[in-house]
Amino acid sequence: MKIISLKKPLQIGLCNKADIHKKELLDELNILTSKKTIIDGIITTNWDLLLEHLFEEENYKVYVGQGNLLFSNPQKIAEIYKIHGCCTDPKSLVLTKNDYEDFHKKNRYLAAKLLSIFLEHPIIFIGYSMNDENIRSILCSISEMMSNDEHRAKLANNLIFISWEKGGEDSISKTHFSFVDNISIPITEIRTDNFSKVYLALQGNERQIPAYILRIFREQFYEIVQGAAPDKKLYCATNVEEIMQGTNKIEFVAGFGVAQQGYSEVGLKGVNFKMILSDAIYGDIEFDRAQILNNTLPDICKSAVYVPIQRFIKADPNYKPFKNAPENFKNLFNFNERTFISKIANGYRKSYRAKNLSSLSILELIKNTQFSDSIRADYLGQYIVDNSSEENLRILLDYLKEKFEESWNNSNYKRLVCIYDCLVNKKETPH
Incomplete structure (x- = not known):
């Protein structure tokens, strides 16, 4: 008897229906995509293209699937990590029981990749239940990897769960994720009936340089600036006089950041x-x-x-x-x-x-x-x-x-x- 796999037509069928737009969310999404809302990256299990459309102007780089993320070098600026795949690539979707089993086998590798992101940035979980097995599995793997109490405490401060509750009062409380073998991670839980309030809280300094340009800088220059290989070929300075006193051995001059001293009165x-x-x-x-x-x-x-x-x-x-x-x-x-x-x-x-x-x-x-x-x-x-x-x-x-x-x-x-x-x-x- 020939066994016919239903996975491929099911994946393709879902991909054709995934691009959904809801007009009632427009105001909320406008705040999310405001230039003042600072978001360095988005990790999602969704397959649709909503995020790509929302951040189209910022030209976010998209990593599709677990494998794509594992074997890449994300810069953690203007990036979307679609760990369950994307409708643009039906083969990437985590959909069937076998898909999930394969996904969980690689959890430790994914956790290792995500750990540096989790330690360096506040991570806000929106649209996920605290009982979601996929989230719990990843967090458990991350927790098991950490023997450093300082890192564990830092991670605890960075994990924020948003629970939507229609008509409920806004609240912020401390709780924790509990796993097997008495492993747990303290987290912050925020309850609200309006995600706009959360997005407003993320607003701060408007980027003076588009996020995708910053990502390109990191990809192309960051390792060169830190490395020893291009000695006397790449020079970084905040003082023009230093540059003028240089030699012709310098092939490229780069200035990063804003000097905090010597503001002109005209500027002030x-x-x-x-x-x-x-x-x-x-x-x-x-x-x-x-x-x-x-x-x-x-x-x-x-x-x-x-x-x-x-x-x-x-x-x-x-x-x-x-x-x-x-x-x-x-x-x-x-x-x-x-x-x-x-x-x-x-x-x-x-x-x-x-x-x-x-x-x-x-x-x-x-x-x-x-x-x-x-x-x-x-x-x-x-x-x-x-x-x-x-x-x-x-x-x-x-x-x-x-x-x-x-x-x-x-x-x-x-x-x-x-x-x-x-x-x-x-x-x-x-x-």
Whole structure:
């Protein structure tokens, strides 16, 4: 009797149906693919091409299948690892019982490849159950490989599971994966009903160079720069004078990174108020904060009342404003969060108490559609001062990020950012 394998037609049939687009996810995906959302790599068991389409502009390099990843040299920048195969290559799909058995046989090799990624980067699991046997199997293999307690602790801090729960309250908790032989890995579990909040938390410094270009640099230059073979042929410097004093033996000059010293006054003068406000939220200023405090903020404070400067003061705690500095700049050194609360219109401070809004959760306050954004900002300012838990500050930060582009020039929003700036930088009492 001839045995006909159903694997090939089944794989091809699934591949033809895998490219699915859901319009209701558009807003969520727009945040995920924002230039401010920093994602170095994606490990997925999905077969479809959604990720390739989402990150098409970033030109992510795709590794298809376990074997492709095992015998390659990933750079961990702008890469997608499709460990269960891809619909573009039906033979690569992990689909049948035999496929899974073969996959598990190679688990230790895959775990060794993934270990360096897991140790160097926070790994966020989205769309997977903590009971998923494939995930548990890989994590167990990784755990067994580590005898170094320092590495185990670092891995624990890097593993974050996102559990989606419709209509549930947002929460962050510590739990653990338990395996056989009393092996376990502590992890962080985040529960939410909206992945957008997670994606917003990943936002930070917008890359000045496209991620795929950085990957190419690492592929082509990184090993050369570190190796001894191209001695006197490749030269890296941050000082132009060093280059000019070189010899003709240098065939290629490369400069990587940003020199932190010697900023020109012209460059610092280019820092504007929006950049200062953005830094309070995203931490994305490209210049030295102490130099901005000395050279730029006094001018900005001539025309702006609500300027979040506490992070800059922390960069140079011994700095004292000059006597002829703008009054608003000098006043900000003596402000704390309650000083900014006193600037809120008396009517909104009274209505906040009259409505007993302090009894609500911060999410209820944010989602309340009865308030305009300006009024909500004033209510949130009063709320967060009396309820400044780490969780509430995190939720407020997500809200500030969400509203930044549309509200950054609104006085109520700017005041709220100043309150947040005081709280996170531990400025609790006036000088």
